[in-house]
Amino acid sequence: MAVLLKRLTLQTSIGTYFSKHIVKPDPAQLSLTASTPKLLYLILAKGFSTDGDTHSEKRQKRKDAFTNTGRKISERIIHVLDEKGSDLGMMHRADVIRLMDKQDLRLVQRNASSEPPEYQLMTGAQIHQERLRLREQEKTNPKTGPAVTKELIFSSNIGQHDLDTKSKQIQQWIEKKYHVQVTIKKAKNAEQPGNEMDEIFNQILQTMPGIATFSSRPKAVRGGTACMCVFRPLSKKEAKAYRDSQETEGRETLNKDDRNKESDVLCQGL
Known part of the structure; x- marks a missing residue:
């Protein structure tokens, strides 16, 4: 019994000694140690990310x-x-x-x-x-790919309101530099003159002055039961020529009006 009490006393003394002299770790250090695996994970993730490929492409471009x-x-x-x-x-x-x-x-x-x-x-x-x-x-010479062609098909007996809608759609495509292929089908049981569809094509073109022209003029297709043409945007040179011609016509009209006014004044003086 005495031996057992002696052992218990020795163990208690040793436990008290270590609890007083062993330095406990700082909570901040524990937090830093706990975050180390996350930091290591981020480093590895960065190493395997695609950002390196992006930087490599930029270096190659340079x-x-x-x-x-x-x-x-x-x-x-x-x-x-x-x-x-x-x-x-x-x-x-x-x-x-x-x-x-x-x-x-x-x-x-x-x-x-x-x-x-x-x-x-x-x-x-x-x-x-x-x-x-x-x-x-x-x-001056931008790299351009092949032109994209849009397509519209409608009947020759189309109403004016629907034709205006189609014309606006064509203009929107032209402004985006598309080519537009338009096919007009001859209405069944319709007694129309042969140039009726040509007039529709010209009417569409007149809604886009200085913007579009014919890439291919109207021609008969489908055994004469339809007519087809392709509109395209004007080139920069063509657009400039159109603007110049409009300015010239404007000046000529203005000069003509001035001459007419002068003539009227002279006639009134007589």
């Missing part, structure tokens, strides 16, 4: 643009032109870098498909001017 290559020339031997466009022949990249440093020039890739690739030494001002020229060229 590389393909008209930019200064700098000193990072991937090819060992390249074909070099000087800032005036004169051919310097094949050069080792180390020699090109020395020439860039000596003359304070930049290096721009001109033709990546040639063997070896063709580069040109240029000043910063030349690169800027070339970029401006390329931008203006893109505005």
Whole structure:
């Protein structure tokens, strides 16, 4: 019994000692430790996200643009032109870098498909001017795909209200740079003159002055039971010519009115 009491007393003393001297962890440290797995998860998620692909695409676009290559020339031997466009022949990249440093020039890739690739030494001002020229060229000659064609089919005995609605729809498509194929079917048991459908096409075109014209003029289809044509937007040149002609007609009309007024005044004076 004495031995048992002695052991219990020893265990109690040891427990009291450790509870007093062992440092308890700070709650803030526990919180930080608990959040570590989440932080690790975010790092891994970022590593496998698609953002890297987006940045890679942006870098590729910048590389393909008209930019200064700098000193990072991937090819060992390249074909070099000087800032005036004169051919310097094949050069080792180390020699090109020395020439860039000596003359304070930049290096721009001109033709990546040639063997070896063709580069040109240029000043910063030349690169800027070339970029401006390329931008203006893109505005003047934008890349356009094949024209999209919309289609409308209706009968020749269409009412005026419905025809106005169809004409507005065609105009909306034309303003979006679509081509519009219109087919007018000859009404059954209708005694109409042969040019009736041509007049409908012309009426539609007259609702779009300075906007559209015939891409293909009206022609008989379906064995003569229908008539078809295609409207298209005016080109920039055609639209400008139309505006110029309208301005000329306006001036001529104004001058004619002025002459008539002068003539009337003279007649009244007599």
